[in-house]
Amino acid sequence: MDGNVFVFCETDNGKVVDISLELLSSGKKLAGKLNCQLEAIVLGNNISDIEKQISKYGVDTIHIADDSRLDPYLTLTYSKIISSVLDKHQPQIVLFGASSIGRDLAPRVASTLQCGLTADCTRLEIGDHLEKKTKVLYKDLLLAIRPAFGGSIMATIVNWDMPPQMATVREGVMKKEVFDENYKSDIVNIDISDLIKDEDFVIEVLERHMEESKVNLKEAPIIVAGGYGVGSKENFDLLYELADMLGADVGGSRAAVDAGFLENERQIGQTGVTVRPKLYIACGISGAIQHTAGMDESAMIVSINKDENAPINKIADYVIVGDLNEVIPKIIKSFHKQAQ
Secondary structure: OOOOEEEEEOEEOOEEOHHHHHHHHHHHHHHHHHOOOEEEEEEEOOOOOHHHHHHHHOOOEEEEEEOHHHOOOOHHHHHHHHHHHHHHHOOOEEEEEOOHHHHHHHHHHHHHHOOOEEEEEOEEEEEEEEEOOOOEEEEEEEEEEEEEOOOOEEEEEOOOOOOOEEEEEOOOOOOOOOOOOOOOOEEEEOOOOOOOOHHHHOOOOOOOOOOOOOOOHHHOOEEEEEOHHHOOOOOHHHHHHHHHHHOOEEEEOHHHHHOOOOOHHHEEOOOOEOOOOOEEEEEOOOOOHHHHOOOOOOOOEEEEEOOOOOHHHHOOOEEEEOOHHHHHHHHHHHHHHHHO
8 A cells, every 4th residue: 555644633722632642652663663663643723833742742733724714613614624635645545633623523434435443442552454355465564453342352444445544543542752853844735725615614613611630540650449349329438538548549440430439530450541550459350351451551450350360350460359348447457557
């Protein structure tokens, strides 16, 4: 396939969001393997300093549409502009963040370009694919890897015959890494005058209110996480006490959230947030792939579980087999004793 790697960079109040920066880092690595360039598309209002924000991630070309009508986000206008840019430049790979905007935008662009789209990926690689029917070997394809069948397996999806290869990627699964602080990008201003019309703005956003989450598990150096095995919302008080002692934050599995033990914003895993703390203490968590996909890159994992055969014990650095209601109080007591 010909063409470069493109990343749609989502902005919020003129600032590029983290998931887009993570994708630029991943996109740069993919471009390196394919011996091609990395390009970014940015749409918004008053985004003249975008180059400073993203060039250092190794972006070779930035396509910018800066117009007051492009803030806030509107599906129809964004999809028209992005589809036009991609149709003109014929990239081989296009990446979107699996945010609310990315999940709305990417399918519409894929439909316009009549190409495939793999959603909610957790890993991206470059590799070859042998098409079984024709016995044709397709080289240097995007291998889009994501959980499937309720998270019971990891599926690798390839799109060899309907370019560009498109994917949305979950936030936090890629590392945000600066390529070169002094990297210089070429700037291409997108002329949107022929792309959008007045009738494209029949929907008007009268007011936009966003409340920042008070929980930021992605930045927490230590996380104490609980699963359904914690037993109750009241039993989570033990985890909060341990977390307070360690200067940690509290998270949990989807099963714990679904049971009402803790808030949705504290959910870790495939359908929650992805974390990489220095220390992850898993309490009463079985370790289904839906959860481990969001925390298996933690620097150190400690599992506290009554079941010595729990799947999470296989990826844990240390395993404490026992009832968390007995183990955690002992840890807290020991900590206080040593602190005296």
